[in-house]
Amino acid sequence: MKPGHGEVLIAEGDVERAEDEERLIEEFRRQLDAGQWAAVPTTGSAGRRNAQMVRSFEDIPRDAERVIFFPRAAGGS
Amino acid sequence: MLLALAATTLVALALLSDLIIPRVEEAWSRHRARRKRAPATPYDPGRERRAEQRARMLLRSCVNDEEWAMYRDLGFIRVWGSQADGPEQAGGTGGAPYAYLIYPHRAIVAYLAQTHRLLNEYCVAFPDETRPYGSARLPDSDDVLAKWMALTGDERRLISTANMHLPGRQLDPTKVRRDLWRLTQWERARMRAAGTHSASTGIS
Numbered sequence: 001m002k003p004g005h006g007e008v009l010i011a012e013g014d015v016e017r018a019e020d021e022e023r024l025i026e027e028f029r030r031q032l033d034a035g036q037w038a039a040v041p042t043t044g045s046a047g048r049r050n051a052q053m054v055r056s057f058e059d060i061p062r063d064a065e066r067v068i069f070f071p072r073a074a075g076g077s
Numbered sequence: 078m079l080l081a082l083a084a085t086t087l088v089a090l091a092l093l094s095d096l097i098i099p100r101v102e103e104a105w106s107r108h109r110a111r112r113k114r115a116p117a118t119p120y121d122p123g124r125e126r127r128a129e130q131r132a133r134m135l136l137r138s139c140v141n142d143e144e145w146a147m148y149r150d151l152g153f154i155r156v157w158g159s160q161a162d163g164p165e166q167a168g169g170t171g172g173a174p175y176a177y178l179i180y181p182h183r184a185i186v187a188y189l190a191q192t193h194r195l196l197n198e199y200c201v202a203f204p205d206e207t208r209p210y211g212s213a214r215l216p217d218s219d220d221v222l223a224k225w226m227a228l229t230g231d232e233r234r235l236i237s238t239a240n241m242h243l244p245g246r247q248l249d250p251t252k253v254r255r256d257l258w259r260l261t262q263w264e265r266a267r268m269r270a271a272g273t274h275s276a277s278t279g280i281s
């Protein structure tokens with residue numbers, strides 16, 4: 001998510017391919033280092049939708065279709 | 078006589094040229110600068126609207142049908158709380174179910190589901206300090222999605238990050254209670270519609 005722009009595709013690839021995975025890991029770390037939070041939308045039992053916050057690449061389910069990065073939360077006024 | 082006058086004028090002009098020429102050049106530059114149009118950054122009046130449309134599509138792809146319809150029809154999303162004793166700093170709910178109302182760019186409101194008693198407001202923002210597009214503000218639907226993901230993914234973390242206030246700090250409690258009433262009516266209407274649909278299609 002980007003202010004004034006909405007959704008932006010940062011990177012895509014197949015984690016089963018080593019070179020893709022390496023690139024995705026690098027981008028994932030870059031986003032987190034830039035202060036972003038990362039979440040994976042999930043569908044639980046009975047169709048319940050949730051999000052799983054991920055703090056490392058290993059936390060991402062292997063079958064996840066996407067990871068959404070968004071600015072870190074801060075206390076508002 | 079005339080020759081002497083012309084010679085004097087030439088000498089005077091030569092002596093004053095050091096003063097006059099720079100001023101003339103400066104005036105000419107200013108004149109040209111005024112006439113020259115500065116290359117303006119192209120303003121795209123549709124950018125924010127397209128950003129919001131993209132954000133709505135992303136939100137729709139993440140939340141369930143009921144939550145999407147709720148946001149589309151009512152302008153907010155309800156998320157059920159998952160802490161055993163209610164959100165932090167709410168004084169405990171005694172195990173009563175509670176939920177949050179998520180509004181775009183407004184505080185998150187916690188309330189007791191059965192009595193509609195408002196518990197707290199949690200003020201939270203998602204500022205992008207890099208401001209890549211000139212604004213730190215996410216589109217409305219992205220703001221709602223960020224809150225939804227953070228609440229459903231790690232409720233405790235988000236609530237502890239937010240600034241907690243008593244109800245009424247940012248949102249008028251009367252309006253929030255009215256929204257809760259609207260939500261109740263909306264849910265009843267959906268249940269009636271679902272019942273009618275089931276009956277007409279023979280689903281039991």
